Amino acid sequence: MQPRLILAIAVLFCAVWPGRAEEIHAGLTEPLIRITSNFTGAEIVFFGAISAEDTFASREGRDLVVVVRGPEANLTVRRKEQMAGIWVNGSQATFSGLPAYYFVASTRPLDQITTQETLERYQLGLAGLHSAAETSLSSGDVPEYRAAAVEARAAQGLYRELSGESAIEIIGNTLFQVKIPLPAEVPVGSYEAEAFLFRDGNVMSGYTAPFFIDKSGLERWLFEKAHDEPFFYGLTCVLLSIGAGWLATVIFQRA
């Protein structure tokens, strides 16, 4: 009796609660991406619905932002400097705690949706990615190195910022879907996809869905063996190479 009563009250409460006018719910097509030997990247779809008390709530002033963060990584940026005529890696800066993968899609460019302060609080947009520089620089300034790190990740398709109808597809008035591109070099680990519903620059509702990327099958097995049992792995590689060389001799001698 007791739980049912609480539920009934809760439903009633939600229905009349004015601040909960618009809510967002979402899900992912694939919660686990497996990297196998033929992996050349993947695309998962983050889809969801905006539920509103008033189903004809105006689209004017309403914005959606979807952000995907990969596992944390340390990015070391090195600058090539000329020394005795050759170009060598010179000064460097290490940024810790940056996501190894970052994707953000929004209905409008982020700076048109809300204030810089809000963007930074929710870590939205490539410009707002926070990190601490771990090493001090002998020359040059930190923002330049940070920009280089972001640019390098973007060139690999691992950092992306998109906006407009091509980024977030709105179906009807309440359904949306975002295609999240995962390039072949996508790092393994746990990911988080988040959807934010903005109205007039304020976050009204948010929804988080985790997903995982992991090596699978032979790829996973080889990687684990190489790191957990390096002696066994190395010995196997050597013995197999010797075996392959010997086998080739036998085969081609007969041919």
Added chain:
Amino acid sequence: MQIYLPIAEMPVNALLILAMGAAVGFLSGMFGVGGGFLMTPFLIFAGIPADVAVATELTHIIASSVSGSIAHWRRRTVDFKMGAVLITGGIVGSGTGVVIFSLLREAGQIDLLVSLTYVIMLGTVGGLMLWESVSVLRAQARGAPLSLERGRAQHLWLHGLPFKMRFRQSKLYMSVIPPLTIGFVVGVLAAIMGIGGGFIMVPAMIYILRMPTSVVVGTSLFQILFTTSFTTMLHAINTQTVDAMLALLLILGGVIGVQFGVQVGGRLRGEQLRALLALLVLGVAVRLALDLVIPPGEPFSVEVKMGT
């Protein structure tokens, strides 16, 4: 056909790697060299990280030196005693090389170390080979056979060194210090460059150790087989950069290419072969040197370390 490499953590075109393996195998069959000094730079040009390229190429060299070793062992053209001394030096050298490799990898200078070593070694060896084969070809054109025999007097100081040992197969009685040193140097280079080192070992055996040419190639292959196996183990344990999937593709392409290379190589003359090989070696050296000298289009490079 794309295939994902588990250690390099990137997809590569399997056919491209197979073709590269076959092409280098072809050249190594034709010229009678291991081909590591070509394959490692080719892998780096193809976008494989330098550390993975170096460590993985060693497995390819193991596979290709096995068949040669078997053939020479059957013909009894291996000086096992000399081989053992060279391997002893080689193991110490490869250990030293892997330590240098790891240190510079930490410091973010591994690409520079690999490129610089390649430019110096390939430039020197390629230049010497070209000079020699061109002089021979010119002498032949003049009709005068050039004698490669050189006086033993210039190496007299080698005979003054202590710890002498008798090498029956090579008909030598000499100090173990020169072969130990040569083994050491080749071991260091094997670990840093991902090569067998035959192109350094063979001339060193002929001109410094003065071994009879009949046992030079067999003994060199024997030592390469052991040193590269040992170095592969060290890289697997120390840096975890041996990519089994990449190794498989390289070996597969390599063993096929070698067979065709041997047939073509048999039809060319020795001096022409050596001049061609020298040009090839110099070409790779120039390509790597240009990368070091030309101002980079992208001054920044980014290394990613995943948090644990």
